[in-house]
Amino acid sequence: MNETYRHKRVTESDTTLNAILDLIVEGTWDWNGETGHVTRSPGWYRMLGHEIGVFQENVFTWENIIHPDDYKRVMAHFEQYISGQSPQYLIEYRCKKSDGSYLWIVDRAKILAYKTDGTVARMIGAHHNIHDKKLAEDEVKKLNKLLQQGNMSLENLTKIKAKKLQEKNQELETKIKEVDLLSNIDPLTSIANRRSFEKELSKELLRSRRYNHPLSLAIFDIDLFKNVNDTYGHQIGDVILQKLCKLISDNIRELDFFARWGGEEFVLIFPELAIKKALIATDKLRKIISQFEIAPNLYITCSFGVTECTDNDSIEDLFQRIDNSLYQAKSNGRNRVESR
Structure with missing residues (x-):
């Protein structure tokens, strides 16, 4: 040097x-x-x-x-x-x-x-x-391909406008993004769905190991939600799910990932949080939920299972631990956080 x-x-x-x-x-x-x-x-x-x-x-x-x-x-x-x-x-x-x-x-x-x-x-x-260089290279490749296929004359090829090609590419990219977004969002709650969560978890596990950063995972569900549906009806039940998701989204960090796992069950990814801080974060959410008035005189509680990822964990290992922790939280009286 x-x-x-x-x-x-x-x-x-x-x-x-x-x-x-x-x-x-x-x-x-x-x-x-x-x-x-x-x-x-x-x-x-x-x-x-x-x-x-x-x-x-x-x-x-x-x-x-x-x-x-x-x-x-x-x-x-x-x-x-x-x-x-x-x-x-x-x-x-x-x-x-x-x-x-x-x-x-x-x-x-x-x-x-x-x-x-x-x-x-x-x-x-x-x-x-190197943007201009790459665009020029791509344009040459397209023109050469068309020439080799014999689909257009050289005279016609020179009349192709790069701006129109770019507009078409941008239009196609926009459509692809729209389709991808719809396939990754839960339609009722407007948060990420199970498919999106599984992709994100795989990505975060790799990132955690790549940079030697901590990573924690949580699962939670609404306590006795069947009773709520039976008492107030499924329409109110849907409103509860929507308001709960808005409440959680407003009270987590920008880099945390929140998704609907299914029914009244949800999952959270906490990048850069070891188990101690993840437990603090989830207990904060538990308290916020229990104190939130969903509708006049209508309150709910949630139970949480939390775990921290290790280098040897598979996704199946992680879910076995948080499922067991959630079961423990239910067995110990609900409206609580447990970890393994």
Whole structure:
């Protein structure tokens, strides 16, 4: 590594570095594997059209802006590099901009330090805008394909307008998003459904192991909900489910994931929470629910089962533990939180 600067004081180094980062058009990032903190340069935000500093400084911000079609490929490459299976980290993919469109970037990075257990302690990288280059390459590929198929003359091909092609692609992408959204949302409560939850849990388990972060899972249901339906009718029962979901959604963190498992049963994913904090979070929800007046003089309670994920857990292991914990909560009198 070339030593371009040799400052005598740390403050001088910081001043130089911050000035450089503010001038760089592309985006740089610095991940601290010990704390999970990610520092991003002003150019990173400007490149994607966001206000500087608007995102949380963690790995979730990065993963959440990766195009869904590129996500698995990027994560596989990242894991191969940090595990030592690949000699370098260098990959092209799309990142979501502030207007909802996607920008092609090339991501380069290097590990600077390791922890005593061999996992990453610090890694730095840069995102470089290659969008125009990728669009031009894609356009050439399309034209070559049409020429090879003999479907159009060269004269006609040159008249194709890139803008119209882009509009059609955007229209198709919008339709795909609409269909995907409908297939992942519970129609009654407007929260995530079981299918969506299973996908998210698999994703969070991989992310937890990738970054060595804690992850907890909870399941809960409405106590004696059959009696409520029998007394007030299923229409009121549906209203209760809707109001309960709104109440829970308003009282969890942005990165938590809430879904309807089935009937009056719901599940929660708590990224970055170990069991102790997950129990505090679920007991807070339990109290909020029990004190909420669903309708005049109508209150409900819920019982919770909670567990923390370990490296060796399968999804079946996790559900066996939270199901057993929920059963224990019911057996111990309901309106309580139990864990295993």
